[in-house]
Amino acid sequence: LEQKIQSGSIKLIYLTPLHQYPTTVTLPIARRMAVYQLAEKYSIPIVEDDYDHEFHYRCQPLAPMASNDPQQLVIYLSTFSKIMFPGARIGILAVNKTLAKAVAEYRMIISHKGNALMQLALAKWMEEGGFERHLKRITRIYMARRENAIKCLAQHNLFDFICPDGGMALWVKLKSTSINTSKLAALARHKGIYIQHEKQYHTVPQSNRNHYLRIGFASIPERKFNEGLSILVKLINTKAQSLS
Numbered sequence: 001l002e003q004k005i006q007s008g009s010i011k012l013i014y015l016t017p018l019h020q021y022p023t024t025v026t027l028p029i030a031r032r033m034a035v036y037q038l039a040e041k042y043s044i045p046i047v048e049d050d051y052d053h054e055f056h057y058r059c060q061p062l063a064p065m066a067s068n069d070p071q072q073l074v075i076y077l078s079t080f081s082k083i084m085f086p087g088a089r090i091g092i093l094a095v096n097k098t099l100a101k102a103v104a105e106y107r108m109i110i111s112h113k114g115n116a117l118m119q120l121a122l123a124k125w126m127e128e129g130g131f132e133r134h135l136k137r138i139t140r141i142y143m144a145r146r147e148n149a150i151k152c153l154a155q156h157n158l159f160d161f162i163c164p165d166g167g168m169a170l171w172v173k174l175k176s177t178s179i180n181t182s183k184l185a186a187l188a189r190h191k192g193i194y195i196q197h198e199k200q201y202h203t204v205p206q207s208n209r210n211h212y213l214r215i216g217f218a219s220i221p222e223r224k225f226n227e228g229l230s231i232l233v234k235l236i237n238t239k240a241q242s243l244s
Contacts, residue, residue: 001035005042013039014047018061019167021051022201022214026165032065040071049077054135055218056166057143072096080122082168083135090118142168142218145225149217152229158236168218173211178244179236180210187235187243193228 004010013035017027027035039046048065066076076094081087095103125131149170153159160173174181181197188195198212199205217225236243 002038005038005044010044012045012047014049015065016049016051017065018050018056019052019164022169022196023171024164024167024169026062029062036065036073039073044073045075046073047075047077051077051079052082052166052168053078054083055139055142055168057139057146058165061166066094075099083138088118089115090122145217145220145222148222149215149225152226156233158233169214169216172213172215174213174236176236176240177211179240180243181213182210183243184232184235185213187239188232191231191235193231195232
């Protein structure tokens with residue numbers, strides 16, 4: 001990263017440190033501090049996208065980098081779309097006072113009319129305690145679905161993965177390196193199953209090894225997840241030759 005910065009090609013650092021997208025890995029404190037120190041050294045702002053902060057199951061989530069930002073370098077983003085529903089389209093942006101005015105003016109250029117009705121409804125829901133109750137309920141549901149997904153994947157000797165502390169998906173490696181996950185995803189799509197694969201996330205095509213899948217569990221009831229995984233496993237076992 002420092003070599004890239006010194007080359008003059010880095011103007012902004014974008015991070016998803018709590019649950020890195022797409023791998024769901026949590027960036028340790030030591031590495032967060034190392035990135036922050038580089039940003040401070042070269043006066044580069046950091047965008048911290050904390051898109052699913054609430055869904056951390058094993059322990060209390062690490063505090064956002066923005067909560068310890070003495071140089072005011074961090075621009076903090078979060079969203080209600082993951083907590084409520086995608087159509088909510090309400091997000092949060094926390095910036096320092098100097099930047100706040102410029103951001104507000106730019107927002108007016110994009111659209112001078114915010115969704116006031118949705119914002120007022122959300123505020124009222126929070127005031128009445130409904131938001132907190134919903135958050136507790138949905139976290140329990142997602143945690144149960146996560147445990148079910150881990151259990152189901154572990155039953156088959158086809159996948160390697162590390163259980164993440166939180167998030168809404170699993171980053172899964174196929175044990176068979178001969179199977180191309182791009183081809184597998186295409187076959188699965190014909191069976192009504194949508195899964196994301198490693199190739200979709202590489203900006204440098206040569207880096208793609210076609211070994212990984214990103215399998216979501218949060219939006220799918222356990223029974224449906226199990227059915228979908230069974231179809232995926234069958235495809236791997238019966239179509240292995242054509243997937244290489």
